[in-house]
Amino acid sequence: MDPHSSSDLAQPDLYVVKKKHPLAIRWFHWINFPVIFTMVWSGLLIFWANSSRPGYARVTLFGHPVFPKSFYQPSVPSWWPKWLPHDTETVNNQPKLFLYSLKYRLAEGMYWHFFFFWFFAINGLLYISYLILSGEWRKIVPQKKSLALSIKVVLHDLRILKKEPEKDGIYNHAQRLAYTGIILIGILMIISGVAIYKPTQASWLTALLGGYVMAKWIHFWATMLICAFFVVHVFQVIKTGWANFRSMITGHDIEKVAVTSNSRESEGAA
Numbered sequence: 001m002d003p004h005s006s007s008d009l010a011q012p013d014l015y016v017v018k019k020k021h022p023l024a025i026r027w028f029h030w031i032n033f034p035v036i037f038t039m040v041w042s043g044l045l046i047f048w049a050n051s052s053r054p055g056y057a058r059v060t061l062f063g064h065p066v067f068p069k070s071f072y073q074p075s076v077p078s079w080w081p082k083w084l085p086h087d088t089e090t091v092n093n094q095p096k097l098f099l100y101s102l103k104y105r106l107a108e109g110m111y112w113h114f115f116f117f118w119f120f121a122i123n124g125l126l127y128i129s130y131l132i133l134s135g136e137w138r139k140i141v142p143q144k145k146s147l148a149l150s151i152k153v154v155l156h157d158l159r160i161l162k163k164e165p166e167k168d169g170i171y172n173h174a175q176r177l178a179y180t181g182i183i184l185i186g187i188l189m190i191i192s193g194v195a196i197y198k199p200t201q202a203s204w205l206t207a208l209l210g211g212y213v214m215a216k217w218i219h220f221w222a223t224m225l226i227c228a229f230f231v232v233h234v235f236q237v238i239k240t241g242w243a244n245f246r247s248m249i250t251g252h253d254i255e256k257v258a259v260t261s262n263s264r265e266s267e268g269a270a
């Protein structure tokens, strides 16, 4: 038997590099992440400072505090070196050191919030314009069957359904719903934000949202939805694996292709 006959040689796998996420989408996405982080953080500083109680508001659920007092201002441990970041406050005429403080930071929260708002709005506007002009919106806008199929995606993720539900394009139908939903929530954030930022100049907008208190309520719960999206999104990214994450950075995916004797021959001929 001929030891060099091609049928005896182990056939190496063939891989192709495929374009997946466009450059613009990746830029808009990765700019958005730290911007949203700063918006949520500074928003919480404003929220915690906005209280009839002196200094700060404690988050409550049915009237009970969700976090202990130390969450808002934890003391530094005795071994904490002074050169590491900390917060100092005078308590009973004595300086007291804290790891950080979420109290009394209204002005700081406001200036970060109103500065980063511009990046959030401009980046969002450019992202939506790009989606429309490039036709990329087709990849993320839900279709008629998306609701039914996204339930199947969840059941598949929970391992209740074995067969992976169909997807049209790079995103499954649950992703389509989530990605379009998060854009709508972003728009709602901006509208409700303007309504509570300029309730006099934009009084028509505040009235449209049901008044100042209602606009504040919408703004807060839209933020909570963004946080919920973030937790599920990152969990899905981890679950889907490294290749997908890498593609959101480089724009490319590596795919294994099925090797047939024909493809080998044409490879040899080339």
Ligand code: HEM
Pocket: 025, 029, 032, 033, 036, 139, 140, 170, 171, 179, 182, 226, 230, 233, 234, 237, 240, 244, 245, 248
């Ligand atoms: C609040 C912050 C975030 C928001 C609002 C967000 C939103 C989105 C949206 C809308 C898309 C679809 C983009 C498109 O094709 O137009 C997307 C994709 C993606 N995001 Fe995020 N994202 C956030 C944070 C993150 C973080 C922290 C990570 C990394 C851990 C991440 C990893 C990814 C990946 C890998 C994809 C591609 C998914 C795929 O191809 O299946 N995202 N994200």
